[in-house]
Amino acid sequence: MDLDELQRQHDELEALAARFGQAIADDGNPQRLGTLRWQFARLLMAHLALEDRILYPNIQRQEHDLLRETARRLEIEMAPIAQTFSAYMSRWSDDRIEREWADFCYESRQILDAVLKRIKKEEGLLMPLLTEAGLIETPPIRRAG
Template sequence: MTSTIDDQPERAGEPDRIILVMIDHKQLTDEHNELGAIALQLRGFVTRQVADIEAVTRERWRLGYRLAIHLAREDRHVYPELKRHTDAQIAAMATTYEAEMGNLDQQYRDYMARWNSDGIIAKWDSFCDETLAILEALENRIAREEKNLYPLLGRTGKAPMPARQ
């Protein structure tokens, strides 16, 4: 949701006009918590000596589904708005984070495509190593966003963020 600071409709040709963007910080943090819980479950399955293919498959798909929704929200709303923020440091941080961590969705899709049930069973140790690496990338992204980026959105409810059109 966007509106101009003076609650007037946005007008074309006014690129420096400041708008307020409402981003729900709690929803994003709740999604991070859910992703973390699924990742923890999956981590538990891949640190075992014997493969539980049914459980691993279920958790991989659960994580992929939730991750796709969350990353789409960030890619379509959070990062674009932060990159247009009136504070140059915030805009630069968002640009840097997006460049450094922006390919996690593709990495996860590639990972899912590489590992079918037969491959998981045949190369359990390799599968586990790659799963742990992708979980670490996800956990690092979540930690960085929670520590450095999300506080910029505000800590309670929907936080208005000034941004330039």
């Protein structure tokens, strides 16, 4: 199983989340970040679709019980995060962000934290099991940063 694209997306999501986090660090100083927010959203949605259509179905065809069970649990856990993110994107128009900047920053930090924790959990639980099952030789090497 080639996980290079999924890992690349994880790395890019983490980088975009860091930039987003910096932009919302000062909840008293509104920033224009529509482009950054939509870049993050597009990449996250593309990543989730790749996982849903390729990664998790492929894992469910494997004979490694713990890998299948872990993947299934992670897949189920992701649904509420994806739904929350979708609602967040719908709820926050550019005008509302400007009017309610502090609330937007707070909610954005919660969303970013959930996505980043999810990436770490997926990498920490799935990668070792994929290696153990012989589906990858070694876990993808994380870039520094």
